[in-house]
Amino acid sequence: MSAVPEKPTLDNVESKWIESWDQNGTYAFDRSATRANVFAVDTPPPTVSGSLHMGHVFSYTHTDTVARFWRMRGKSVFYPMGWDDNGLPTERRVQNYFGVSCDPSVAYVANFQPPFRGDPPKDHRAVPVSRPNFIELCEELTAQDEKIFEDLFRRLGLSVDWSLLYTTIEDRSRRTSQRAFLRNLARNEAYTQEAPTLWDVDFRTAVAQAELEDRDRPGAYHTLAFHKSDGSGDILIDTTRPELLAACVALIAHPDDPRYQPMFGKMVRTPLFNVEVPVVAHPLAQIDKGTGIAMCCTFGDLTDVIWWRELQLPMRPIISRDGRIVADAPNGLTDVAGLAHYATLVGKSAKQAQTAIAEMLTTSGEMIGATRPITHPVKFYEKGDRPLEIVTSRQWYIRNGGRDVALRDALLARGAGLAWHPDHMRHRYSNWVEGLNGDWLVSRQRWFGVPVPVWYPLDADGETLHDSPLVPDESRLPIDPSTDAPVGYTEDQRGKPGGFIGDPDVMDTWATSSLTPQIASRWEDDNSVFDQVFPFDVRPQGHDIIRTWLFATMVRSHFEHNSAPWANATLSGWILDPDRKKMSKSKGNVVTPLDLFDQYGSDAVRYWAVSARPGVDTAFSEDQMKVGRKLATKLLNVTKFVLGFGDADESVAPTEPIDIAMLHRLAGVVDETTAAFEAFDYARVLERTESFFWWFCDDYV
RNA sequence: GGGCGCGUAGCUCAGUUGGCAGAGCGCUACCAUGACAUGGUAGAGGUCCCGGGUUCGAGCCCCGUCGCGCCCACCA
Secondary structure: OOOOHHHHOOOOOHHHHHHHHHOOOOOOOOOOOHHHHHEOOOOOOOOOOOOOOHHHHHHHHHHHHHHHHHHHOOEEOOOOOOEEEEOHHHHHHHHHHHHHEOOOOOOOOOOOOOOOOOOOOOOOOOEOOOHHHHHHHHHHHHHHHHHHHHHHHHHOOOOOHHHHEEEEOHHHHHHHHHHHHHHHHOOOOOOEEEEEEEOOOOOOEEEOOHHHEEEEEEEEEEEEEEEEOOOOOEEEEEEEEHHHHHEEEEEEEOOOOOOOOHHHOOOOEEEOOHHHEEEOOOOOOOOOOOEEEEEEEEEOHHHHHHHHHHOOOOOOOOOOOOOOEEEOOOOOOHHHHHHHHHHOOOOOOOHHHHHHHHHHHHOOEEEEEOOOOEEEEEEEEEEOOOOOEEEEEEEEOOOOOOOHHHHHHHHHHHHHOOOOEEEHHHHHHHHHHHHOOOOOOEEOOOOOEEEEEOOEEEOOOOOOOOOEEOOOHHHHHHOOOOOOOOOOHHHHHHHOOEEEEOOOEEHHHHHHHHHHHHHHHHHHHHHHHHHHOOOEEEEEEEEHHHHHHHHHHHHHHHHHOOOOOEEEEEOOOEEEEOOOEEOOOOHHHOOOOOHHHHHOOOOHHHHHHOOOOOOOOOEEOOOHHHHHHHHHHHHHHHHHHHHOOOOOOOOOOOOOOHHHHHHHHHHHHHHHHHOOOOOOOOOHHHHHHHHHHHHHHHOOO
């Protein structure tokens, strides 16, 4: 029994096994297995924009225990890893790390050296670099980060087949992403449209409904006097955004509101700008809010968009894509004094413009009384710092049921057909799908992402023909329309009348990560793998991204394969700090996983992770890790003691009642834990096994 | 406003067709040489949030209240 250590110790056990697993291909996926004998995991690719934290350690351990279980059951386990390195988080990290910013108008510099590698001083002004240089820096930094990620996950002991590793920016992922998009386009599941969309003025990109969050912000009601055109007096409206006054296109009240019914169809003049706008009725106006009549601007909020569309109001945008008041006064503003007022606002941010216009309104006597401070929810991009504006722009959309009841019902049925663990998470999905108010906006005005793979012809006048995009053959993918030319054109026709231009946008990160099953399984690149694993057995992920990642993956699979992408979804909980608050970097209470591995050992950290029931938010507890370490030591010691009796004669059936009783009890534990693992309840498995182990040590041994 | 989860020992939590209230940590006392002191033995500690109902019997099922948390909607 050379396996019995002389002095039981946990020292070096991790490095020894990491090396052994790697050399022996212990976790290599068996390419000869049939689908029936495969267990496939759609592993979440962590975002490469910083570091892995305890939340990753926690949830990835859960999945690993399930993967190991199925491997023990004889399945060939398809357990890939991926790095989600395309997209905004990486861009932001690259800007902060190297002290640069992307400027597509700058020329490429070979062998460019960034001003800093880590921690630029606070007063450093970002150096503008070309898009290709910026992407090189993205690739350099993500490669560094990914090495650190891989080391950490290996140290944690994940039984991943590292030969299946993918990144979401690599050629194969871009090819998969573009292929899926082109097929959506060919089937009319993707379309382009010029429309008002929510817009982040700092990132200067459109954002999707799924990426919004509300934040409570201080605001103030300003009461403004509009003047009836027939000279019979004023109408007072309350607004929190007086800076949009020049963008006002109508006043709107509820059709049943007797106070304003006499005014419907009549005209009023705006304060300061003296622009004539109609008073109209619409049921979305709330009788009990403010003065009961609202000003509709293009655009202050999503209700304005609805009013503008349904009441066919004119467009008078005054907010530019960088969030400042545009230079050109809107249509209809012709009054000399009004133009003078407008000129003082040009170039100001929304906030500055609000202050300025409030002063002007006070001076003109058209603001009634003092402002009344309120706190109200304002829409933000979840990664953004300033409120979203609404600007009109051309964007790409993928249908998701937000504007189509039949499709929505089909996607609801897909969700209902999934096995959710824990089961109540299914409500998050149906709740979200039922509340969709538009299609999925997938284009982003950014750089480090998968390009929208189309070009547009230019007519004889150089106008872009958006409705007849030129698409590449799938065999050419991946392409970059900003450097590749469409078939039938040459590069020197780019931007010329009668020539072509490339679509300038990239796709949202989710538009690529929604294809992780297809990427990991080499869909269309090697369909023998795809056929072996699809639909996958399980998608493990956080419950906070049901509306994004899970739903988007469902949409793509529904369209492409007429199938759900997996049979099960497991949703992990959050790690809470001991004060029951969600752990966050800003609170400075994040513990690094490596420190804990060093202090307690990977197994002890895994023990803590597995003690939490599926889907339950769990307190971070070093005490549990101490317990785990003691348990591991005890396991070694009892093993040494038992094996010290020498080899058992396996041909002899046990006859002692105490042995038979122990084996009987063990068989019961095996049955129960098998059932628990089949239901993804690793925590029950641990509890039952540990409980048996203590009984085994205390009473049997 | 709509949806979901949670509330059990000081702490973190189990409690699986309703059947003697549990574990770990912490606390108290004792135990020192042959698997294990990273351990062992013993012990204290409970209004199972509250109110009502069903039942022979409720931590568990039903109705309601309160508290905590999350998701969505609400932006004049």
